[in-house]
Amino acid sequence: MPRGITRSEVDPDLPLFARRLKAARLSSGLSQERLGVAAGVDEFSASARINQYERGKHTPDVLTAAHLAKALKVPLAYFWAAEDDLAKLILWYGQLNAKSRKTLLATADELSQQE
Amino acid sequence: MPRGITRSEVDPDLPLFARRLKAARLSSGLSQERLGVAAGVDEFSASARINQYERGKHTPDVLTAAHLAKALKVPLAYFWAAEDDLAKLILWYGQLNAKSRKTLLATADELSQQE
DNA sequence: GCACTAAGATAGTCTTAGCTG
DNA sequence: CAGCTAAGACTATCTTAGTGC
Numbered sequence: 001m002p003r004g005i006t007r008s009e010v011d012p013d014l015p016l017f018a019r020r021l022k023a024a025r026l027s028s029g030l031s032q033e034r035l036g037v038a039a040g041v042d043e044f045s046a047s048a049r050i051n052q053y054e055r056g057k058h059t060p061d062v063l064t065a066a067h068l069a070k071a072l073k074v075p076l077a078y079f080w081a082a083e084d085d086l087a088k089l090i091l092w093y094g095q096l097n098a099k100s101r102k103t104l105l106a107t108a109d110e111l112s113q114q115e
Numbered sequence: 116m117p118r119g120i121t122r123s124e125v126d127p128d129l130p131l132f133a134r135r136l137k138a139a140r141l142s143s144g145l146s147q148e149r150l151g152v153a154a155g156v157d158e159f160s161a162s163a164r165i166n167q168y169e170r171g172k173h174t175p176d177v178l179t180a181a182h183l184a185k186a187l188k189v190p191l192a193y194f195w196a197a198e199d200d201l202a203k204l205i206l207w208y209g210q211l212n213a214k215s216r217k218t219l220l221a222t223a224d225e226l227s228q229q230e
Numbered sequence: 231g232c233a234c235t236a237a238g239a240t241a242g243t244c245t246t247a248g249c250t251g
Numbered sequence: 252c253a254g255c256t257a258a259g260a261c262t263a264t265c266t267t268a269g270t271g272c
Binding site for chain 1: 263264265266267268
């Protein structure tokens with residue numbers, strides 16, 4: 001379950017940020033309101049604000065987005081990954097320990113030098 | 116040179132988006148105004164707007180950010196990579212062909228299952 | 231409880247018109 | 252030319268107060 005965020009069924013017509021946020025929240029099992037509160041949003045506006053983000057009505061500032069990312073345990077950059085493959089790569093990077101990250105970086109370095 | 120964006124010297128106290136944008140632009144060799152025009156910003160406001168973004172005074176909407184990413188040939192998510200290592204990974208991913216991306220994804224998948 | 235919304239209050243960005251090195 | 256800025260015009264988000272399931 002924690003490895004399958006991008007497999008969740010989210011409307012592909014939603015704007016990028018909305019789509020990624022909704023996928024990550026559904027994967028976490030939190031309600032919109034509880035996610036907002038967990039991210040430090042005022043309890044009286046949390047429900048409306050997270051809903052507006054997920055429906056693509058509004059976009060939060062980067063600080064709010066960072067709090068959401070932390071609450072959802074995903075790297076901040078995940079919200080703006082345009083391709084699903086890059087989204088997966090970023091999610092997996094976020095789950096690796098320091099040693100595995102080094103290994104992954106080394107692999108990417110080698111591959112990019114081959115081109 | 117094209118592989119060294121994160122090595123550029125950019126004020127680490129700048130907000131995240133400003134820091135990544137400036138590093139990518141300096142690497143590209145474009146002026147602030149020329150980058151803005153290349154990204155489709157009106158020629159009369161391009162200089163002011165890109166400068167405001169790089170100084171952290173303002174942040175563009177996601178569509179403008181996507182145009183900037185395209186002009187700079189970096190993945191959109193790069194602008195919000197909080198850690199330099201993740202920024203490098205995203206940049207390198209953006210430079211790989213489809214086959215190398217698959218290889219990199221497979222490596223990340225294996226590593227994340229080991230944890 | 232959960233997802234969602236309208237609309238006014240509020241807070242942001244954008245444009246213009248400059249400046250300095 | 253390149254980098255940068257103030258401030259008013261403009262446009263976005265946030266809060267409040269609700270709705271329906």
